Amino acid sequence: MKKASLLLILMASFGFLSAQTDTTKNWTVKNNLSINFAQSYFSNWSAGGENTVAMVGKYNVNADYVKGNNKWSNWLTLALGYSYIGDNKPMKTDDKIEFISAYGHNLSEHWYATVVLTFKSQFAKGYDYKVDSTTIISKFLAPATIDIGPGIEYAPNEHFYANFSPVTARWTIVNDQRLADLGSFGLDPATVNDQGDTTHAKKVKTMFGGKLLMGYKRDIFENVNFGTKLELFSDYLNNPQNIDVNWQVAIVLKVNSWLNVNITSELIYDNDVIFKNDAGLPIGPRTQFNENMMLGIGLSF
Numbered sequence: 219m220k221k222a223s224l225l226l227i228l229m230a231s232f233g234f235l236s237a238q239t240d241t242t243k244n245w246t247v248k249n250n251l252s253i254n255f256a257q258s259y260f261s262n263w264s265a266g267g268e269n270t271v272a273m274v275g276k277y278n279v280n281a282d283y284v285k286g287n288n289k290w291s292n293w294l295t296l297a298l299g300y301s302y303i304g305d306n307k308p309m310k311t312d313d314k315i316e317f318i319s320a321y322g323h324n325l326s327e328h329w330y331a332t333v334v335l336t337f338k339s340q341f342a343k344g345y346d347y348k349v350d351s352t353t354i355i356s357k358f359l360a361p362a363t364i365d366i367g368p369g370i371e372y373a374p375n376e377h378f379y380a381n382f383s384p385v386t387a388r389w390t391i392v393n394d395q396r397l398a399d400l401g402s403f404g405l406d407p408a409t410v411n412d413q414g415d416t417t418h419a420k421k422v423k424t425m426f427g428g429k430l431l432m433g434y435k436r437d438i439f440e441n442v443n444f445g446t447k448l449e450l451f452s453d454y455l456n457n458p459q460n461i462d463v464n465w466q467v468a469i470v471l472k473v474n475s476w477l478n479v480n481i482t483s484e485l486i487y488d489n490d491v492i493f494k495n496d497a498g499l500p501i502g503p504r505t506q507f508n509e510n511m512m513l514g515i516g517l518s519f
Contacts, residue, residue, distance in 0.1 A: 244285045249519050250278045254299070254480055254512035274299025274312045274512060287324040293317070298341050309347055312510065313340040318431075320371075320381065328374045332381055334431065336365040359393035361403040365451070367429060377436040388425040388451065390490075395421070404490025427453040441472040460489035478516055483509040 254274045260267040276297045283290040299312035317337045322330035339362035345351045367386030373379040392398045392405055398419040401407030408419045428451070435445035449464040464486050471479040486506040493504045 244283050246280075246282045246284075248280045250276075250516060251519075252276045252478075252480070252514045252516035254510075254514040256512045268304040270301060270303045272299065272301040272311060272512070274510070276312075276514075289322045289324075289330070291318075291320045291322070293319075296341075307351055309351075310342055310344055313342055313344065315339045315341060322371055325370075328372055330371040330373065332369050332371045332383075334365070334367060334369060334381055334383055334429075336363070336431075338363045354394070355397070355402075357394060359391055360397050362391040362393070364389045364391070365429060369429075378434045379432065381431045383429045383431075386427055386429040386451070388427065388429075388453070390423040390425070392421050395419075401492075404488070425453040426455055427451055427458065443470045443472070444468075445470075457489065461487075462489065463487040476515060476517065478514050479511070480514045481509075481511045483507070 252275070254276065256270070256272040258267070258270045260269055274297060276295075278296075279292075279294045281292040293316075295314060295316040297312045297314040299310070300308040301311045302308050315338065318334065319336075320332055320334045322332045324330055339359055340356060341358055343354050344356035345353060346355050365386055365388045367383035369381055369383030369386075371379055371381040390403055390405070392403055395418060397403075398405050398421045399408035399416075401419065403423075405419050405421070405423050409417045411417070430450040431447070432449075433445075433447045435443070438444045445468045447464075447466045449462075451462040452458045452460075453462075465484070467483045469481040471481075473479065484507070487503065488506075489503045491503055491506075492500050493502065495501050
């Protein structure tokens, strides 16, 4: 409930920001607020089945400042969703806090010198529902990642951009001592000496590497919008050949001005995130993937 309240406060805050900045000629602010639903109901159904209700709230804002040869682009994405299956406890299906802030100075046509800041985390506690619904495997700021680095961007039009930062600092934060001690999300785990004394793990891991960020968005058909974002990161200090991948895709089919169908997917590969088998033994990193298709009620302003 606290995280849901925080989501509403952030939405209201950025809505207030847009009201203030829309009147400033150098700013362009676009907001999109949506509530997405999926539902199934069974009554005396001989084939069996469970009643389900899924709901995801999403808020996106783009705030762009342009003056002369300088531009400052900001993207914020917030999402929180749960699924209710029968009489079971609600299960989290979507949870995201993602903020990207990019300053660019025009060098020539389509080319910019940039500095890009990225922050990612989530609102609510997460569980491995295949094991149990009581042991926390993630929470707010556990993990969180912060990237910042100078680079160069190629933006030939309003639909596509590619930004390369060859010197990017990244911090992975795990603000939970139990998770940090387990070595979650690539941290060095806690150690125990011969006397049984425990040295707790550090909650922050520092990396240094190269990052490529690419995005594309446009209407591919009438009332059909396609958007995708690809992020690649190589840690120069630790196995630089292992590339971290985050690839997001969103397709929005507009039924009318307020009703739409949303299809989203996200693919992640992080060599530092180690999965375990049913016996609790580590089996190494794995490609992570999720996909959702939901009916949405949206408001753009």
